[in-house]
Amino acid sequence: MTNEMIYNPHVSVDCVVFGFDGSKLKVLLIERTINEQNELYNDKKLPGSIILTDEDLDDAASRVLTELTGLKNIYLSQFRSFGNPKRTDNPRDILWLENTTQLKIGRIVTVAYVALIKIDRKIQFKSEISQANWYDLNEVATMNLAFDHAEIIKKGLEYIRHSLDIEPYLLFELLPRKFTLSQLRSLYDTVHQTNSDVRNFQKKVALWAYVVALDEMEEGVPHRAARLYKFKRTPNP
Template identity: 50%
Template sequence: MKTHAYNPHVSVDCVLIGFNGESLKVLLTEQSETPNNKKGSGMKLPGRPIFDDEDLDEAAHKVLLEITGMNDPYLKQFKTFGAPDRTSNPDDLSWLEETTQVKMGRIVTIGYMSVIRITNKMNMNFQNHKVTWCPVQELPRLAFDHKNIIEEAIREIRRTSKLYPAILFELLPAKFTALELRRLYEVIYDKEMDVRNFHKKITAMPYVIALEEKQTNVAHRAARYYRFDKKTYNKLYGQY
């Protein structure tokens, strides 16, 4: 028989990274009001302590479904966070204990991450949930060590993309411009890219296909669209 008792020592936190064409964004949720009407003092990553009878991966997917309404993103377990002082803020700890009605001990959290394409449909679905996209460079006050978790997730994306560049195209629309792709590389690697050299870089990517289609209804010179060819990528480099 399932008891659904919270484990006072293990939690999961999910880092969802999106890209809006200009900057990286992370999905945050409010610290909800507790049964005793205590409201948390900041924002946080989607996450919670796991139940004693719950698998880690199961818990992470449940968190996303409960907090964001999303039930299909790919989640990668990327790091465990267990610093002794990660729950040392008394306001955060008090909020967590009142929310769960459990006396917490030292909590180790398992970090999960996903890179996803931000769409209008997704944002409309989020209107029914207390979540918001926040620029990674403009983070508000965050609960626990969630700022550190986000920073580590960005480093993980950077490391992974050097080996498997296909991951970056998960952040782009199906059709994208060279500018959008260059801007994504700039924010991921935190450095400016020379325009001419970057166009040469695109030409050297056999899995980036130039389309016979350009932007419409723009004030500037219409840019050509490109698309990511997953079949070509997998054939050349294997599945990612």
């Protein structure tokens, strides 16, 4: 992002990017360093950006993700806007905003998105402008985050739990392209905070037309290999 860009200084987008490492939900955060009276202060923030003049909200969110990870075609969904005037009350946040944008910034209303990423996709974590890392969701609760980003993550998690509940095929945005039923069940149970019975779960999945068995098995595991499955988009999933 260059300095010539024209900002709309009152509106930003922030992305809560979720991944699943096989047993835990992860969230992607950006390292932030603030030079505060020559003391360096480090914390984390959500990937986000002030929107550009003439840029649609969804486009801004896509841009942020592409700039950050190098990825395109990511599942992205707007879930809520945050506009509490106090959300920009921390002088440290204002300092960081004004340093990075070269603008005098007052209040910012942010439009928040969730994104789901297959955690095995090769992400370029380090870009010209930022360094990203995956963090355990639990861990995040105890971390110091910029602005109201802790709250945004919490609401994003609620939203995505809810979405995955009513649109189970979104689960596949978080799984590798080929996956085992154990992986699927593990993810399902993680997001639903349940502990499914293996047999009942497989019966349930058998009814999902969009999960198809492959003629391939898992490899390199020190025990019986499981069958691999893939997600297949159906007319009306």
